Amino acid sequence: MTTYKITMAYDGTNYHGFARQPHLATIQGTVERALLKMSKGLPVEVVGSGRTDAGVHALGQVISFNYPGNISADKMVKALNSLMPLDILFKQATIVPADFNARFDTVSKIYEYRVSLDYYTDPFDRLYTGHYSYSIDLDLIKIALQDVVGVHDFTSFEASGGVIKDKVREIYQAEVVPLSDKHQIIFLFHGNGFLYNMVRIMVAVLLEIGSGRRAVHDFRRLYQVKDRQQARWTAPASGLYLKQVFYDN
């Protein structure tokens, strides 16, 4: 038995999210089916650093699993890629101690959210950005992002369906960057954990701040009221990317 930790990218468009579901195409299910082929029928359970929703993408998702065999990390990457559809790509593997768990050993994560600001979305970006057609003031968003950094109770920013009781998370870094060649902006959030739909709800609030629909310091109020209804809408899955997952050493 060998334990592998693997970094992977996927275009989430055609999947019902990361988590295995009967009769639906999922990332976990697709990987587990490939491993079942490689192991000649011995089931292998894949653990992801976290779930991603339907349509959400990954640039650097991390998974771990125990494999009933002993092949090199590079060969594991090659074998898995040869069994994957083209919208899933394994990038790098390492062999890790048997007690490593990609979910529970996660220290922090970076999520990216891409927003297209054109009146109409470019057809080539429709699956890879969220769309917001109101004009925005980036400086207002940058001021609001200062309220995001730090330790906060994010109850207002969790969609129903979340099961974790503790709603306090620390955000180390929150940035927005305009693209030079396209009418798009990219948000980056680095934090020790994220509640269900938290990034997508935060982005929606930030865009409303940018377009003048909300007060610039509305985050401070939303932390206090702990009411998801007041955060209103959720930015679409298509703009969200799990970019990087950090572990100790």
Place this chain on the structure above:
Amino acid sequence: MTTYKITMAYDGTNYHGFARQPHLATIQGTVERALLKMSKGLPVEVVGSGRTDAGVHALGQVISFNYPGNISADKMVKALNSLMPLDILFKQATIVPADFNARFDTVSKIYEYRVSLDYYTDPFDRLYTGHYSYSIDLDLIKIALQDVVGVHDFTSFEASGGVIKDKVREIYQAEVVPLSDKHQIIFLFHGNGFLYNMVRIMVAVLLEIGSGRRAVHDFRRLYQVKDRQQARWTAPASGLYLKQVFYDN
């Protein structure tokens, strides 16, 4: 009756090409169905500057049609966009003389072809590039591109299925540009006309020249032999973009 000339972009992934086909999703069919709705049932025939194959994209396809009504060019763009799926976008319309024909009045066209050179294709580029995993020498390709420019008989570069007798075309410009942020190259071809699959066959030959599988001046030989078999493979549709179509005035 008003005649419109409209520039449009589309992601060709989910279409069986430009040309209308019964029971299949096509660009022409989708646009004609929208116009039929707008005209309250009077059929409108859409003319494209040329057909694009299944999976081929457009950044600047041009269409024309006679519409039984008289709305401004801007309103026509808005009305059509409101009826289109998100993978088709109308960019700009002008009202033109009734004898304008987007196909027969075409003076020249620019095609672009994007090639991903990574060992594995990035999942996010799989539908938007051709893939070539051999290492290439860009200088060899640049030398070969000098043989592409000019007036040549392109018989060797036409897939079966082409119906036009005259195989002589003039290429005004043929370039290759490496992308700075990705391991990709982009070909650009500006010419007065292109035979069926001509760009995709030329790109395949150019990549084989770049990887040392063909002599650098093999184009000169292929013009002489007039034999499509000797040009061998065809680069995939996913990398091809109809970028711009030129008309007089």
